[in-house]
Structure formats: C-alpha cells, structure tokens
Amino acid sequence: MKSDNLPPSLTAMDIGVWRIILERPKSYFTIPGKQTLQLWKDTITSVSGVLVQLFHDLSGVINPWIFTAFLFTHFLIGMERALRLLVESRVLDVIEQSFMSGSPRLSVISYALGWRIGIAILSSVVDWTMTRIRPTIKSAIIHHFQSRILEANLQQDFSSHQENSSKITINPFQAYACFSEVLDTVDLIFSIVSQIGFVLNFSRNQDQGLLFAILCIAKPIMNVVGTENLWDKTFIAYSTNAAYSRLMAMYALATGKQNKQEILTCGLEDYIRKEYTHASKECEGVTDDHPSMLYGRKTTPSKDVILELMGELPIIYYIFSCFSRPSKFSIATLAMLHQTAASLRWTFESIAIHNTHFTQYMNKMRYFYEHHDTSSKEESKEELFVYPSNEKEQHEGMEIKLKNVSFHYPGTPSTKLVLKSLSFTLPPSSLVVIVGSNGSGKSTLVKLLTNLYKPSSGTIYIDSKPSTSYISSSLFRSSALLTQDHNIFPVSMLENITIGDPDCEKGEEKTRRAKESARLGGAIEAIEKIGAKKCEYEGEGTSASKTVGEDGWNKIVQPVQSIISSHWPMPNENLKEIMDNVEKQLDLSGGEKQRLAASRTFMRLLSGSTKLAVVDEPTSAMDPEGELQLFNNLRSMRHGKTMIFVTHRFGHLTKYADIILCMKDGELVESGNHLELMEKKGEYHKLYNIQATAFTERLPSTSVPSIVVSSHE
Numbered sequence: 001m002k003s004d005n006l007p008p009s010l011t012a013m014d015i016g017v018w019r020i021i022l023e024r025p026k027s028y029f030t031i032p033g034k035q036t037l038q039l040w041k042d043t044i045t046s047v048s049g050v051l052v053q054l055f056h057d058l059s060g061v062i063n064p065w066i067f068t069a070f071l072f073t074h075f076l077i078g079m080e081r082a083l084r085l086l087v088e089s090r091v092l093d094v095i096e097q098s099f100m101s102g103s104p105r106l107s108v109i110s111y112a113l114g115w116r117i118g119i120a121i122l123s124s125v126v127d128w129t130m131t132r133i134r135p136t137i138k139s140a141i142i143h144h145f146q147s148r149i150l151e152a153n154l155q156q157d158f159s160s161h162q163e164n165s166s167k168i169t170i171n172p173f174q175a176y177a178c179f180s181e182v183l184d185t186v187d188l189i190f191s192i193v194s195q196i197g198f199v200l201n202f203s204r205n206q207d208q209g210l211l212f213a214i215l216c217i218a219k220p221i222m223n224v225v226g227t228e229n230l231w232d233k234t235f236i237a238y239s240t241n242a243a244y245s246r247l248m249a250m251y252a253l254a255t256g257k258q259n260k261q262e263i264l265t266c267g268l269e270d271y272i273r274k275e276y277t278h279a280s281k282e283c284e285g286v287t288d289d290h291p292s293m294l295y296g297r298k299t300t301p302s303k304d305v306i307l308e309l310m311g312e313l314p315i316i317y318y319i320f321s322c323f324s325r326p327s328k329f330s331i332a333t334l335a336m337l338h339q340t341a342a343s344l345r346w347t348f349e350s351i352a353i354h355n356t357h358f359t360q361y362m363n364k365m366r367y368f369y370e371h372h373d374t375s376s377k378e379e380s381k382e383e384l385f386v387y388p389s390n391e392k393e394q395h396e397g398m399e400i401k402l403k404n405v406s407f408h409y410p411g412t413p414s415t416k417l418v419l420k421s422l423s424f425t426l427p428p429s430s431l432v433v434i435v436g437s438n439g440s441g442k443s444t445l446v447k448l449l450t451n452l453y454k455p456s457s458g459t460i461y462i463d464s465k466p467s468t469s470y471i472s473s474s475l476f477r478s479s480a481l482l483t484q485d486h487n488i489f490p491v492s493m494l495e496n497i498t499i500g501d502p503d504c505e506k507g508e509e510k511t512r513r514a515k516e517s518a519r520l521g522g523a524i525e526a527i528e529k530i531g532a533k534k535c536e537y538e539g540e541g542t543s544a545s546k547t548v549g550e551d552g553w554n555k556i557v558q559p560v561q562s563i564i565s566s567h568w569p570m571p572n573e574n575l576k577e578i579m580d581n582v583e584k585q586l587d588l589s590g591g592e593k594q595r596l597a598a599s600r601t602f603m604r605l606l607s608g609s610t611k612l613a614v615v616d617e618p619t620s621a622m623d624p625e626g627e628l629q630l631f632n633n634l635r636s637m638r639h640g641k642t643m644i645f646v647t648h649r650f651g652h653l654t655k656y657a658d659i660i661l662c663m664k665d666g667e668l669v670e671s672g673n674h675l676e677l678m679e680k681k682g683e684y685h686k687l688y689n690i691q692a693t694a695f696t697e698r699l700p701s702t703s704v705p706s707i708v709v710s711s712h713e
C-alpha cells in the first residue's frame, strides 16, 4: 500500500501496471462479508431511486403492452429453473414408482413425457417472444438515452465540458446494458426464490430438509459475500508504469489515422517498431489486466480451497444420510437433491458475476442522473438579464471592460496564472487587435471575452453590468467567434454555412444569405469544385460512375460513418469498391475548410444580432490573397459590432485598429493604436519590426546557391 501525499480518507495500491486510489474502508476489522452486505444495502438504497426514475422514463417511451409482455417473459425466465426441477422431480418419481411396482404404466410415462414437452415448448415460446420484443425495447431505450445524453451535452457549459472529471460517463448502449442487467438480476432473484421454495417443498418430506437447503447455498453465498469487487467502491486507477505508458504511446502512434502521413514522410516505421519492442521487453512479467480483475486477486489459495470444500457439503450430507437412514432415500430423491444443489449453485454464482456488472452500470446510471441529466433541472433565469437589454445596446457593439481579471485553467495541475491582472476597456463598436508571442495568452483572453470561461478572479463588465448578470445563452447569441480550429460539421456544405444563424427561417432569403456569406468567406470556388466532382457510387443500386452536377451545396462534407463490414471473410472486390465510395469524406484543403468556417461566421454577422465578433487566427492555411480578402470583408461588416482580431500577421489589420492590445506572458504590456505603440518602441515595436524587416532586409549575396530551372522545349 502506498499513501504518499494522499488525504487520510484515501488509500492507494499498486497492482500490475496500475495505481488504484480508493476511499479507505471505515474499519479494517469487520466480520467477513459484513462490508459486502453493507455495500449491497447502500447500493439497493441508492439505486432504488435510479430504478424508479429509469422505469418511469421507460414507461413513457415503450408501449405499455410490449413492456408488460417483456416483464412477464422475464418473470417466466426466472421461474424456468424451478419449474424444470419440479417437473423433473415428478417425472423421476413416477418413473421410479412404476419400476418399483414392476409394471410400467403407459399413462405414467405419457404424464412424464407430457410435462417435459410442455416445459420445452414453454421455454422456446419464451425465447421466441424475447427475440421479437427485445430489439424494439432496445432501440426505444437507446434512442431515449441518446436524446437525454444529447441534451446533457448541449446544456454543459464550456468550462466543465473541458474537465476530465465531468465527462459524461454513460453512453446509450451502456444505458441499455444497465436496464438489461436490472432485468437479468431480477430474473436471478425470481429464480433463487422459486428454487429455494422448491427445495423447501421438496425436502418437507425429508428430515433436515432445511439443513440440506442451507448446505446447497453455503458455497455460493460465501462466494458472493467474500469476493472483493472494485466496482462497488469509489476509485480511480491509472498507469504508473513508464514502460507500459510508452508501449501504449507507440501503439497509439502507429494506429492513429492522423499520424500516418508523418510516419511515412519521417520514416518512423523502424523507430516505432524498435521502441515498441523495447517497451514490450520492459513490460515482461507485468500484467495490465483490468484493475477490477487484479483487485480481486487473492494472495493465497486457502480461500478457494475452503470454498471448494463447502461446495461438497451437499454430497457429504446425502452420503451420510443414505448410510444413517437408508429407508428415507431413493435414487430419484438423490438425483433430485444433486440436481437442485447444482442448479442453486449455478444461480448464486451467476448472481456473483452479475453483481459486478450491476453495481458498475447502476453507479454509472446514478452518476448520469445526478450530474448530467438536466431534464429536471430548471435554470433560474429570474435574476439575470437578457443581452442586449436596452435600445442603445441593440444599435451599438458590445462594450467590454476588464477589471483585475486573472485566470488559470480549471482542472489543470499547475496553479500558474495564464492571464494576470488584466484591466482595460474596449469601447462599443471599436476594432481591436490582440498581438503577442506564442503562449502569451491571446486565445485564452478571447475565451474569456466570449464568455466561454469565467475569470478566476476579477470582473468582466459588459455594457456596464458584470458579465455574470446576463443569461449566458443571450451573450452567446450576440457574439460570433471564428477561430483557428475550423470545425466542419457532418451536414451539407449549405448547412455548414446556414448553421451560423440557426434562427434564420428556411426559404429563399436564407439561401440568398448563405450564398452571400460563402462569397464573403471565399468558399464559393470550393463548393463549386465539390459539385463538379465525379461520384463513383451514389445510393442504392447505382454502381456506375456518374457526374453529380453543380450541386456542391448539398454535398455532405464529412458524413457520419455507418458502414459495417464482415471481418472474415473480408469483403470481395465489388463490395470493397462500394465500401470505399459510400459515405466518402469530401476532399477539402485546410484553406477551403477555413473558408467554409469563415462563411458560417459571415452568415452569423449578416443576421444583424451580432454585437461582438471575435476572430482568432482563422487564416493559417489560407493564401495571402484569401487572407487579405477575408480581413477586408470582415472589417466591412464592423458597423454596430465590436470587432476583435487575434493575429500574428498584423500588417493587414493593425493600421485600422482603434486599440491594439499587446500581450506577453499573460500580461497586457502595452495598449494603444499603431502609431502610439510604434512611438513607444516597446514590445509591439519589436514584433512589428521583425515582420517588417523580413521583407526589407537584403540577403548576403554569397550564402544562397542559385537554382537553375531548366525548361523542356
């Protein structure tokens, strides 16, 4: 056990490549199984609320008749084992009686056969019903949770969305698995109750029938209560083994689709192979099995030996009973006792396995309901203002004032401030340019100005009111942000632009504005090029190549992939051809993607509701002409908006700027217009001159070999 630098309530252990940190148990000296029973009690108490909510949710999405049939089928599945035991005991009984009497009667044999056939038919009908109903129920649950998770994602604010600890921990398939686990556990409980009922009933005629029942379930009960299960504890686990982390890094490097280009061009194949083999050798003998499997690993076999011996108790019991009271036992009774013991043991062991999954899924579900499910939470908006809140704000750009604003990224180990005590005012409708070296905090400042993050200290005032006094969504609706991280959505080219103004009604006006936005963003050419491309495979049944026509607007840029293929045998050539062409990602260059993203921003700017436009280095992949055109077009839209540009190439912009903010190491070192800052001969002057001299400085004539371009006549 390692407990370095941990709070006293936590304890750590290193197993395999993992460090597991978990809540320290309240007391080390407990009766065996007491802790497990307590955990079960806690789990049942806490999950009952989740179960009520889960079934309440599902009653709204699943047809009540189908749901009832589904539950009834589960009930029958639960009863099946006990029914089988009951029938088998009757069958064995009548067969034994007829043999003992020496005259097997046909009626008795038919009776026995009839019961067996009846059970077999019931079992297959239950299975058939299950396979019919299950897919409908499964889809209903998955779609229901998809919509809930979608909503939870949409409601999450930017800051918490970035934190590891607040990731939405459940996906729709796990939600279904959770539901399925609940029903499987209920099946098993039905099964256990009915089997114990059978044992008690069966052994009523035997002496010490209850004792036999207890002996049957002694091993499985010990197994359940004595097994350590990581999933019912509060824990985190991570790799502390450097070689293993290296191994995983090399694997990720080799298999990551985005790395292929660099692997080929840098010739990294041998390097990766060598490093992987080296790390793999260092990992020899160290296990990376899942922490939950390693946690339950026992140090000595004594517990297994005891458990196995406990499993033999029923047989020891009836061997002794046979000798001590032979008249009480028949072959049929012995066979039934043996079968009952095996059946009960199997059911209890299944409970032990299900217990792990059940608590794991239920805890995920509970966390989801408590932390992410926003359907029942109503944000109180009474005290907050809608932006813009008055006539003046509606006609002018946003006024932003920062007072002593400092910031450090939440959830990061470093407490270093990324922005330090910033104070400045950006007047309404001003054109602002933020400059500074890499890592000086420009993009972070933009995230605060656009309300994505809240300051760690200090206040941001928007039109004289603290930014926190506005409803966040109204501030977002009044802002447009164009950044270097150009996101292209899995929708058509047209929608990739119109989505910039989601409130715009569908119709001719919307299409006209989209086309105007594409012109201003410089995306028209790319859209037409996509439209003119040949498409080899379009939809069902058309394998011939054809020209799609001019309608690049309706082409989906990066369709969501739904394709599924066999692994073995691999799809043949014909299937491969189709596979390569369906849901194909459109080839857009980096610059074209940036133009599309810029067009989306123009759509937003043209909506008339934007009071703040922030443009953070959106032209890294654009050609100089495209960049100049984009900046000019953006500037032409500045009326009624405060416009903020972040750029390293300030030539195009700073001469128009009302204010230039010059950042260094998270501090605002200078502010003013171009002439004022040049006169200061400080940081801005230095940065500006580095760029200016790049074009004016002469190269030493001897240092560069001349290149001969030969022309082929």
Ligand SMILES: Nc1ncnc2c1ncn2[C@@H]1O[C@H](COP(=O)(O)OP(=O)(O)OP(=O)(O)O)[C@@H](O)[C@H]1O
Binding pocket: 409, 412, 418, 436, 437, 438, 439, 440, 441, 442, 443, 444, 445
């Ligand atoms: N999501 C994040 N979490 C933690 N730290 C961050 C995060 N994003 C940026 N930082 C840190 O904040 C500092 C400022 O980064 P920022 O991106 O704001 O600089 P920048 O001036 O925009 O840089 P560049 O010119 O390279 O775009 C950097 O030291 C960076 O490491």
